Amino acid sequence: DSGVTQTPKHLITATGQRVTLRCSPRSGDLSVYWYQQSLDQGLQFLIHYYNGEERAKGNILERFSAQQFPDLHSELNLSSLELGDSALYFCASSVEGDGNQPQHFGDGTRLSIL
Amino acid sequence: GDSVTQMEGPVTLSEEAFLTINCTYTATGYPSLFWYVQYPGEGLQLLLKATKADDKGSNKGFEATYRKETTSFHLEKGSVQVSDSAVYFCALASGTALIFGKGTTLSVSS
Numbered sequence: 660d661s662g663v664t665q666t667p668k669h670l671i672t673a674t675g676q677r678v679t680l681r682c683s684p685r686s687g688d689l690s691v692y693w694y695q696q697s698l699d700q701g702l703q704f705l706i707h708y709y710n711g712e713e714r715a716k717g718n719i720l721e722r723f724s725a726q727q728f729p730d731l732h733s734e735l736n737l738s739s740l741e742l743g744d745s746a747l748y749f750c751a752s753s754v755e756g757d758g759n760q761p762q763h764f765g766d767g768t769r770l771s772i773l
Numbered sequence: 774g775d776s777v778t779q780m781e782g783p784v785t786l787s788e789e790a791f792l793t794i795n796c797t798y799t800a801t802g803y804p805s806l807f808w809y810v811q812y813p814g815e816g817l818q819l820l821l822k823a824t825k826a827d828d829k830g831s832n833k834g835f836e837a838t839y840r841k842e843t844t845s846f847h848l849e850k851g852s853v854q855v856s857d858s859a860v861y862f863c864a865l866a867s868g869t870a871l872i873f874g875k876g877t878t879l880s881v882s883s
Contacts, residue, residue, distance in 0.1 A: 692871075
């Protein structure tokens with residue numbers, strides 16, 4: 660158990676819809692990262708928040724947004740969903756925002772777009 | 774940009790065989806390097822890390838050495854077990870994010 664909690668585990672929805680994925684980091688971790696895992700693109704970094712502030716952006720679509728709340732949990736919002744958004748979305752956390760520290764991953768949310 | 778290339782699988786071995794999974798990287802400077810393992814239905818777990826050249830990371834019988842001359846971080850284990858069957862990812866730290874290779878599936882049979 661990594662200590663990172665993601666909900667829901669599975670999400671099935673239709674094209675054009677909007678969903679919210681939630682992540683609670685390990686106790687004491689200030690950084691939250693979001694990654695997307697798909698068969699064709701592999702694991703791709705989306706966005707990083709540190710103590711409530713956005714620190715870095717990766718290959719995140721404009722239809723996607725994220726935030727980190729004062730209690731340090733984070734939400735990833737995906738809107739105008741397309742079939743290609745079907746993927747496994749991982750959240751990870753670390754103590755600081757230093758890339759040299761290991762990131763601890765949750766079990767992911769599997770998003771299926773019908 | 775920064776990137777990681779690892780050998781494509783699947784790798785199929787018998788129990789107690791020697792394992793090598795190759796990983797090479799392209800990066801500016803000398804980033805920290807990681808190996809993560811993903812078991813079916815689970816998230817990624819950190820297996821080992823190395824933060825500078827010639828560092829050797831090790832955990833659970835797995836080892837990898839940070840080689841800056843060959844920009845490599847190959848994963849090795851002397852004697853694999855059925856329980857080692859999983860997908861293995863090589864990664865490097867690029868800024869605050871991790872850049873991952875495509876993953877190598879290892880299947881160990883008894």
